[in-house]
Amino acid sequence: MLKLDISGCEPFVTVSEFDEYVSAARKALQTLDSKTGRGSEFTGWNELPEETTEADLHLYDLIAADWAQMGVDLVVVTGIGGSYLGAHAMIEAMSHPFRALLGEKNGPDVVFAGHNLSEEYYADLMDLVRKRDVAVIVISKSGTTTEPAVAFRMLRRHLEQRYGSGEAARRIVAVTDPVKGALRDMAAAKGYRTFPIPPDIGGRFSVLTAVGLLPMAVAGLDIRSMMEGARHIQRICDEPERDNPAIRYAALRNLLRDKGFDIEMLVAFNPRLREFAEWWKQLFGESEGKEGKGIFPASAVFTTDLHSLGQYIQDGARIIFETVLQVANSRREAFVEEDADDADGLNYLSGTAVDHCNEMARIGTRLAHIDAGVPNITVSIEQIDEYNLGQLIYFFEKACALSAYVSGVNPFDQPGVEAYKNNMFALLGKPGYDERAEELRERI
Numbered sequence: 210m211l212k213l214d215i216s217g218c219e220p221f222v223t224v225s226e227f228d229e230y231v232s233a234a235r236k237a238l239q240t241l242d243s244k245t246g247r248g249s250e251f252t253g254w255n256e257l258p259e260e261t262t263e264a265d266l267h268l269y270d271l272i273a274a275d276w277a278q279m280g281v282d283l284v285v286v287t288g289i290g291g292s293y294l295g296a297h298a299m300i301e302a303m304s305h306p307f308r309a310l311l312g313e314k315n316g317p318d319v320v321f322a323g324h325n326l327s328e329e330y331y332a333d334l335m336d337l338v339r340k341r342d343v344a345v346i347v348i349s350k351s352g353t354t355t356e357p358a359v360a361f362r363m364l365r366r367h368l369e370q371r372y373g374s375g376e377a378a379r380r381i382v383a384v385t386d387p388v389k390g391a392l393r394d395m396a397a398a399k400g401y402r403t404f405p406i407p408p409d410i411g412g413r414f415s416v417l418t419a420v421g422l423l424p425m426a427v428a429g430l431d432i433r434s435m436m437e438g439a440r441h442i443q444r445i446c447d448e449p450e451r452d453n454p455a456i457r458y459a460a461l462r463n464l465l466r467d468k469g470f471d472i473e474m475l476v477a478f479n480p481r482l483r484e485f486a487e488w489w490k491q492l493f494g495e496s497e498g499k500e501g502k503g504i505f506p507a508s509a510v511f512t513t514d515l516h517s518l519g520q521y522i523q524d525g526a527r528i529i530f531e532t533v534l535q536v537a538n539s540r541r542e543a544f545v546e547e548d549a550d551d552a553d554g555l556n557y558l559s560g561t562a563v564d565h566c567n568e569m570a571r572i573g574t575r576l577a578h579i580d581a582g583v584p585n586i587t588v589s590i591e592q593i594d595e596y597n598l599g600q601l602i603y604f605f606e607k608a609c610a611l612s613a614y615v616s617g618v619n620p621f622d623q624p625g626v627e628a629y630k631n632n633m634f635a636l637l638g639k640p641g642y643d644e645r646a647e648e649l650r651e652r653i
């Protein structure tokens with residue numbers, strides 16, 4: 210069960226201050242649940258775990274089975290932002306990090322595209338695509354985002370030329386708005402199989418829809434267990450009680466921000482969670498960073514980054530607080546063995562599990578950082594598996610919405626993302642952007 214430990218904030222906040230922010234977070238929960246807050250038309254994710262049925266999940270299995278039967282050994286998931294980060298995070302967390310080098314296969318490899326505009330990346334990707342038996346999941350809620358559209362045009366043309374348009378259509382699944390958008394129209398015209406992204410769920414809150422679950426199912430993850438974990442924590446996070454962990458976390462991070470802790474560092478002690486932090490950064494960054502407000506979400510993997518960012522955290526400006534993901538149990542074993550020579554002086558650790566060393570590093574770091582003025586929040590899960598990851602996803606989504614409401618912003622829009630898009634469109638010569646293009650050209 211997911212647990213929240215906030216004792217590492219005791220030196221930095223008083224009980225009465227905390228109580229005040231908890232009251233605000235409890236009100237935020239009411240606002241969220243009654244769908245009366247800003248952006249309430251995008252709160253469908255709030256009930257999603259309870260509402261997702263076995264029939265929904267079965268549809269993802271059918272695609273996975275169909276492609277397996279066809280011999281597909283590479284699936285390119287094409288999307289950006291909320292349309293790829295969740296699936297990427299979950300698949301990374303659940304995959305053997307050396308799978309490719311081991312050459313072990315128990316399902317297709319899943320790679321990602323449409324999340325950058327690097328020419329080299331696409332040339333490199335096509336080297337792989339040409340050699341493998343390929344299928345594509347293209348994900349875009351709007352159906353018009355440039356990055357995935359560019360990647361998908363390349364992949365689509367390749368599939369059509371290689372397999373013919375009929376078979377290409379069987380190898381492409383589109384996940385998009387149920388009725389509108391260029392991708393929806395193209396899917397209808399070309400006969401792709403499709404999954405709808407519910408209109409009341411925005412990109413960064415969509416990982417537990419087809420956006421995340423379809424790529425995960427194709428990669429062989431246990432999506433039922435993930436939804437069960439999400440359902441379990443939903444019940445806990447729905448309670449308007451003071452000990453609701455989403456309420457506590459939302460309250461505390463707002464309180465810390467108001468005390469000048471403007472950066473939150475999500476720390477994992479397991480590199481499998483590196484991409485999870487990327488999902489988390491988008492969730493909080495895009496939901497809260499607006500109207501001149503917000504906590505800057507950063508991340509680190511320890512102990513790796515203790516040898517880089519660790520210096521700053523220990524000794525630099527006192528503007529950081531840490532949220533540490535603690536994983537109670539390692540699912541694999543590795544020990545420090547006895548060495549007759551003890552030339553490296555490590556025999557004091559003989560027989561010790563590496564995970565024990567990691568745990569002592571975590572505890573030692575926590576205390577060192579608290580002593581140095583860095584508040585510590587710890588979110589614990591039992592192990593890295595789908596059930597626990599489902600809990601983490603829903604917990605952070607809920608806490609993010611509450612936290613944004615406490616700080617007074619709309620968690621569900623992203624007006625700031627438009628600025629770069631408009632400039633890029635103008636500079637690329639997109640029809641309708643002539644005036645902006647002229648203004649920009651004078652400046653470059």
Ligand code: PA5
Nearest residue numbers: 290291292349350351354412413
């Ligand atoms: O969270 C969000 O809404 C964004 O990050 C979107 O997911 C991202 O911009 C991609 O949009 P779309 O799915 O419309 O291509």
